[in-house]
Structures are given as C-alpha cells and as structure tokens.
Amino acid sequence: MPSSATNAQPTTQSTVRQASLLFHLGKTAALITAIMKDVRVHWLPKLFFFAALGALLLALLFPESVIDISAVFAPVVGWAFDAVGIPAEATLDWAVLGVAAFNLLKLFPRDVVGEHYDRLFRK
Numbered sequence: 718m719p720s721s722a723t724n725a726q727p728t729t730q731s732t733v734r735q736a737s738l739l740f741h742l743g744k745t746a747a748l749i750t751a752i753m754k755d756v757r758v759h760w761l762p763k764l765f766f767f768a769a770l771g772a773l774l775l776a777l778l779f780p781e782s783v784i785d786i787s788a789v790f791a792p793v794v795g796w797a798f799d800a801v802g803i804p805a806e807a808t809l810d811w812a813v814l815g816v817a818a819f820n821l822l823k824l825f826p827r828d829v830v831g832e833h834y835d836r837l838f839r840k
Contacts, residue, residue: 733830752822752833
C-alpha cells in the first residue's frame, strides 16, 4: 500500500468577479488599497496602474468634442440613453473605465489579488 509522504494542501485560486467589484465600490477601494500596501507587489505595476487610471480619468473629465467614437459604435444605445436623458457618451465612457480598471488588476500577482479578494469579499 503506497503511502503519501507529502501532505500537500490544495491551493485555491480565487477568481475575482467583475460584478462584485462594481457593486461593492467600498470593498473595491479596500482591495486596491490592500494591494498597494502589499510588499510582495513591485512598485512598477503599482505606478503603471495609477498612471493608466489617471490617463483614463483625464480622458473622461476633459473629453475631446471633435471625435465622438461612442456614437459610431453604438448609435442605438446612444438614442436609448438620450431618450431617458442620460448622455450615452458619458455612460459608455464610465463603463469602459470600470472594465479597464478591472483588467488592470491583472498587472498584479494573481495569488496576491486572490488573497486580498478572499479576505475582503468572502468573509
């Protein structure tokens, strides 16, 4: 009868869910803060994360009125948002910012993000 000499503990990789980050903005801010304070994460991805988010925020807050890309890609969505009084450009831009911020989390080590995500979102 073979015996196992190693007691390997199963490692679970937590998957970060985009919807939970969107609906729990306070916890999302805590997640980003925890990742930024973690010494296992190099300073370069931290710098790039904030630089990319800053560039996206500047593009949102100071838009160019010459090029309206969202109207080209989503004319029906734009009409629907205009019908209820919400400018489609702003809605789509902020949605893109959220998706970009989620994808920028991939800059950080997966195990570090998963560890902090589990601690904050799966209490």
